[in-house]
Amino acid sequence: MTQANDYETDEAENIQAPPRRGLFRRRAAPLLPEAGAAGAPLTAVIAVMSFLAVLAMASLLMVNRATSEWTSALRSEITVQVKGASPADIESGVDAVLRVLNETDGVLEAKEKSREETAELLDPWLGEGNAAAFLTIPAIIEVKAAPALRDNLDLLRNRLTTAAPGATLDDHARWHDRLSGAARSGQAMAFGVFLLVMGAACAISIFASRAGLAANHEIVSVLHLVGATDGFIAAEVQRRFFILGLRGALIGLVAALAALVLAGLAVRAGGAADNFLPSLRLGGWMILWLAAAPTATCLVTALTARLTVLKTLSKQY
Incomplete structure (x- = not known):
């Protein structure tokens, strides 16, 4: 009887509890475990990339808005000076x-x-x-x-x-041309920085996805043996990178918005906003445009990871 009771106890201990449902259900483990540059380091890097992308987008929008306000006044007004x-x-x-x-x-x-x-x-x-x-x-x-x-x-x-x-008329054409040229240069620079950030995000995604495949080479081989296609494996990697990218993009967006708010308060406290610098006002539409920058970073990271995995698997298998 003692041996039978011990056997039933062991069997009860070996039975796994069913997964919890609802809010407290257990999180499924990723098919390809984190390795290489994935996980927290990749999230931190994407957060930095998103932070820089939001700042570049904010610079582009502020220069565009300030130039529109300044040039509209120059286009509609002329000045007559009487000496x-x-x-x-x-x-x-x-x-x-x-x-x-x-x-x-x-x-x-x-x-x-x-x-x-x-x-x-x-x-x-x-x-x-x-x-x-x-x-x-x-x-x-x-x-x-x-x-x-x-x-x-x-x-x-x-x-x-x-x-x-003694009267002279000034149509502000010279100032309009100079201001427009400077604005175009500033917009091109901000857009160039945004493209560089997207390129850096692509490079990081390529490195991280290759490192993950190399670290999980045995798992990938087993998946191929049981019939998994390259598209299925690439979709799993893409999903993983999308989650990490979304997490990092949100962190970068919040940090960039906080930095812009603090910068706007500092500029207004110094009194320079009314004279020379464009105003730092975060309206509804501007926040939507700024949110597009980290979203693009997240999507670029996930898509680059998928393409990299497909290309790597086509060469190895």
Whole structure:
């Protein structure tokens, strides 16, 4: 009886518990165990790649938005500057210029900046209050013009010079061209960085998938013996790399968003955003565009792993 009881106890211990269902079910082990550069190291590397990709995408979007805002103002506005030897000469020249502008077709609005506003433009270079105290500051008239008028300003320029000899018209074409060229260079650089990050993600995926196949060579051989196809093995590797890539992409996205928020707060605290630097505002559409960068990194990693496995298995088997 004792031996029978011992036998039943051993059999009960050898019986495995059924897998749990629902929320607490056991996680199935991967078909190909982690090896080489897979697992936590690969997740960390993908997180760094995603972080850089999001920053590159953010730079591209911010430069594009800032350039659109700046160039739209330059395309729609022209400036008339009225010089004179005395404030009285400047005032008479302003009256003559405003009469010409009000009689010109295509002029949507003409507004003279006050003397205090004009002096504030010179304060960063001459010191606060020095321009108004020691200089005869020219008058500045901001003009909003229709596109048809901007295409041909020579007639308006001649009429203004005739009405007020000290008047000069600036259509900001030189600044528009320089700003557009600088913006295109910045956008090309940001897009180049994004492509480099995608290329680095591909290289890392190739290395990791080859290392995983080499470390699990015996398992791959057994799978082929039982009838598994190259496509099945590649799908398993792709699924594994997609999970790791998704995990790393989410970490990189969260870290990049946090860095952008902190950078925006630092720029606004320093007061540089209102003068020179583009604003760092994270709106709904911008976050969606930024989320596309880590998503692309994840997909590129998984697809590259699949193609690498298929190519490697076709040569070995």
